[in-house]
Amino acid sequence: MAVTDKGVSFLKEFRDFAMKGNILDMAIGVVIGTAFGKIVSSLVGDVIMPLVGVICGSVDFKDLALELQPKTEAAEAVVLKYGVFIQNIVDFIIIAFAIFISMKLINNLKRSLVKEEKAEEAAEEAAAPSPDIQLLTEIRDLLKEQKK
Numbered sequence: 001m002a003v004t005d006k007g008v009s010f011l012k013e014f015r016d017f018a019m020k021g022n023i024l025d026m027a028i029g030v031v032i033g034t035a036f037g038k039i040v041s042s043l044v045g046d047v048i049m050p051l052v053g054v055i056c057g058s059v060d061f062k063d064l065a066l067e068l069q070p071k072t073e074a075a076e077a078v079v080l081k082y083g084v085f086i087q088n089i090v091d092f093i094i095i096a097f098a099i100f101i102s103m104k105l106i107n108n109l110k111r112s113l114v115k116e117e118k119a120e121e122a123a124e125e126a127a128a129p130s131p132d133i134q135l136l137t138e139i140r141d142l143l144k145e146q147k148k
Contacts, residue, residue: 044094052090061087 017023064083071077129137 040095040098041091043098044091048094048098049091061090 061083062081064081064086066080066082067077068080069075069078
């Protein structure tokens with residue numbers, strides 16, 4: 001089976017698309033986001049929710065349910081597990097808040113780093129002579145060379 005020019009150009013176009021920086025950045029973001037999600041889920045499940053349970057008197061929303069139809073010999077009970085839904089909403093709010101706080105801290109850190117960089121650049125610019133002084137220095141040096 002011969003490879004056609006269209007097939008080669010299609011593969012080249014696909015390779016160019018797949019290797020674009022945006023695609024790779026997005027893939028890296030998904031991997032890091034997944035790992036961060038595990039950390040936040042652990043924070044919520046293992047640290048925050050036990051504290052909420054102690055404060056609220058060991059309330060676990062997951063146990064809340066409403067039996068719509070009792071169990072019979074022919075069928076299982078039909079249970080509306082609204083507590084699981086409430087627990088997921090609480091988890092979402094806590095996770096969203098934790099991500100918000102994390103992003104706020106990261107943004108503040110970035111801002112302070114940018115301010116430090118700008119301050120360093122301003123100090124360097126202040127230490128360097130202005131373009132007028134540089135030009136006058138060059139003219140002086142050229143005049144000195146002509147006199148020799």
